[in-house]
Amino acid sequence: MLQAGEWAYSEKLKEHFMSPKNIMQGENTDEFDGVGMEGNLQCGDQMMVVIKVDKESEVITDCQWKTYGCASAIASTSILSEMVKGMTLDQAFQISPKDVAKELGGLPDNKIHCSVLGDKALRSAINNYYVRNGMDDRVRQEQAKTVCQCMSITDHDIEEAVLEGARTYFELQEHTKIGTVCGQCKDEAESLLEKFKHIHFGV
């Protein structure tokens, strides 16, 4: 239950929203070693993450950001920028939205989707660093795998639907129309549904 005057958000989130850390000042991305941007304004969320990397150790020495989005989006990018400093590129690449939410002291279910762009932007900044430094072979693309051939629905679409609130196969179908033609993909779709529910909501 909410106490009178209390926010729907954790104290930690409120703190990062009120005083966001490591906002990128100005517009010059050239002074950074890697730049990543995800999302778009029409959807209500866009995040840019820039990193400085120590070439020898591949440790992230600085991480700054810009975010267009709500309180959860702002706070989650802020806390992410604190988390990754001192991590190696490999460690940082492994950060999941769940890690960010945990660090923030939890996020309301309907706000999880506001926080998923930060770690995506971070990964694209890391990939950008690899490209800039001639290490194209280390770039890891997050390739989508088609699950439903008839409607051409990918695992990314399923993940998106889970973040938008789908919890059952029926709700997943409402969101994506998956499996509404031949229905052969049902088992795989259901197991992915469970997987993403577990990753994002721990259920």
Added chain:
Amino acid sequence: MKVYFDHNATTPLHPEVKKEMAEAMEMFGNPSSMHAWGREARANVEDARGKVAGFIGATQDEVVFVGSGSEANNTVLSLFVCASNMCIPGTRMRSTIITTKIEHPCVLETSECLAHRGARVKYLDVDRYGKADLDQLEEMLGDDVGLVSVMMANNEIGTLQDIQTIAKMAHESGALMHTDAVQAVGKVPVDVNLLGVDFLTISAHKIYGPKGVGALYVKKGTPYCPLIRGGHQERGRRAGTENTLGILGLGKAVEMRGQEMEGEDLRFAAMKSALKKGIEERIDDIHFNGHPLDSLSNTLNVSFPGAEGEAILLYLDLEGIAVSTGSACASGSLDPSHVLLATGVDAERAHGSIRISLGRGSTMQEVEYMLDVLPRTITRIRNMSTAYIKGGAHAASR
């Protein structure tokens, strides 16, 4: 400083309403009882009914007390899927409903539900200011249409509709006319005879009355079917023991509106124009939403591209100012305001919109405080936004 600029969401109780309700707190009788306790409660309910009826130009037996504006709207729409001869003889063959794309969700979601239950629902477009397309209405009207339901004033952008004309058009084609006047009653003059409507919805808590009570005007002789059955209360039109205290509060609220409405319009208009001017002068790249003239004088809706609405709302909240937003993030859904989208505003502008709604307690000092806080709030949010970075969506506009 604490500034409540969210009166379209709800209003504080008027001190006189509070006083009257507090004094009546001991009154517990059931208005249906014949003894003294019951008669006392009945007298109070009927007194309130008289006040509400008088306020909108209706007769007393045309006013049905209900639990909320949403309930009143649900009641009216649900008439048109009633398959029972007992309830609405004559209208059940006309099962098409015409409404607009900018109605309150209690109308839109009910319409959607009715569509699954056999009704046909048609949605009128609105222009860029939120005015319903009357040419389209003319085309949609036909002998299949049973009801036209158009809100009188929009809660988000304040745009007023020409209910009188729409009602005339509806009646000429043989349809009944309903208007959701929850945001209009108590803000602009509302007379059911002038408007020519068959149903009209009122809510108490939008006019400094208590929550959990509303009223539905049902013109005498209009087909009707109760949404809540199983009691003779409200002359069989709404079962359930009356919310006596709430009804009494609603009665007092309209009485106070009757005394205080005059002149308020000009006061709001001055504050609204100060807000508009101040925002225009102090903040770049802004867009006002809604009709520039034909709109509630207490309501101002403005978009700040590059700044997301929930962030604006919460930063303002930290400074003691209450507003609301059309952003998806604040609504719990993924889509921004359906009203703004219907007026052709793009999704980003809708996400970055806030609604300022003034009330009887609002002052010019509060407006000045808002004009002090808002510009630096927007600058702060835009400085951390991706929208204005090199190559970003609004890089050129600043």
